[in-house]
Amino acid sequence: MVTACDACLHWHQPARFRAVCPLLVETPDGLRCSANSADVRPFWGRAAGIWGGTALSLYLTGALALFVFLRVIGYPVNIFHVTLPTHWHRVTEVRSGFFLNRANEAFTQGRINEALLHLASAYEFDPRNYTAGILLAKHLQAGQPARSDEVFQAVMRNNPEQRHLTAQDWFRALLARGNMERVAWLAREEILAGAPSPAVWVRALAFARRRLDPPQDKDPAELPPGAAVDPWRPVLATERLLREGRTAEARALVTRDWPETPDDFEAFYQSMVLAEMGDSFAALDALGRKPTVNDAEAVLTARLNALAAAGKTRLLQQEFTQALAPALSPRTIGLTKILCAHLIRHPDRELFGRLLEKISREGLPFNDATAGIWFSLFCAAGAVGDEPNLHSITGLIRQGTGQPFLALGAVEAFFRGETSEKRITPFLPTLILPLEVTFAVLDRYAPPEPRPPRANP
DSSP, X not given: OOOOOGGGTTOSSGGGGGGTOTTEEEETTEEEEOSOGGGOOXXXXXXXXXXXXXXXXXXXXXXHHHHHHHHHHTOOOOHHHHHOGXXXXXXXXXXXXXXXXXXXXXXXXXXXXXXXXXXXXXXXXXXXXXXXXXXXXXXXXXXXXXXXXXXXXXXXXXXXXXXXXXXXXXXXXXXXXXOHHHHHHHHHHHHHTTOSSHHHHHHHHHHHHTTSOOOOTTOTTSOOSXXXXXXXXXXXXXXXXXXXXXXXXXXXXXXXXXXXXXHHHHHHHHHHHHHHTTOHHHHHHHHHTOTTOOOHHHHHHHHHHHHHHHTOHHHHHHHHHHHHOSOOOTTTXXXXXXXXXXXXXXXXXXXXXXXXXXXXXXXXXXXXXXXXXXXXXXXXXXXXXXXXXXXXXXXXXXXXXXXXXXXXXXXXXXXXXXXXXXXXXXXXXXXXXXXXXXXXXXXXXXXXXXXXXXOOO
């Protein structure tokens, strides 16, 4: 009861030190230590409890204030998101979801610019938000293609489990913009990665490379050997011969049997190439050599193409009529896009009239599931020169979307020949088209530059 306490000597209120040291007591002479010097010991537990409790109280107070603030703004967070460190990442995810919902509401109400701002915020808050990233990339592809490509690539990197699905969306965007160099690169990467439906990527690679410069002796774009590539070697070899202008060698190759290549694609590809070479009978024979082919859309595409190339008008009309015979259903409606693609490549106003009459008679509505069909009909009407129906389909699409869709008027003017543009690629990103119809539109309105044939050595 004699020794003063140096630890609290300079405190503004020294008595408060008793909270961490119960040995300190109040005496007439002031604060004194109640223990002998040998018995003095630290009370770290008390100190830790006080400091820890104070820090926890401040933390919880701040977390509660943040929770209230976020809830007032409208973020659907719960108290655990802001109080538990293991749940902090959920705050950014919730904020991303909040802006994604706001973007969807704005899109529904036609406030496109506002919707894009919300969508960009949703993606910035959570780059792993797959839905936000994909929507942003798709909506930027027409106005900001470079930014769209950046987002697509980031979405593939941040969501590896969705890589192949993202690649398909990116491919459609690149194809619509006519960016064939990037299409070839993406197709090559997907083939090497063993993507599902490799035939789609092989065709995409072939389509893109035909629009690029001829190959060099040592082409770095050539695919290395591997299990994912080997089934498609005959196709790749044929394409190289065609790009080099060695048509005789290419024809000899496509008339052989390719046991390593899947039958459906072998028959389709050989038939299409032979028809391009002007040998329509061989094109039809290529389909007949593979009786196991059951891809109705591929067979119809190849048969119509071969008959049109041969000038077999009566047989072509019969094939077209037969394809129109079944009632529209989820199983048969896919053939409609094939008929539209054919009419874009080989315009026939009478056949288009039959197709449109059937669609109208069966009352095909405009909705998310059928939008691609109506846009295909729109392009087919423009290709065959049916201006009255082209205009009426434009009105139907605008009515179905509930939007003025001003870009559609520009595409309509393109088909009527009222624009200075000679290629459709500036307009194509605004249209919702199936892949086969996109190929057909590019074949007709953005064909590759012709190359002179190269003499065989």
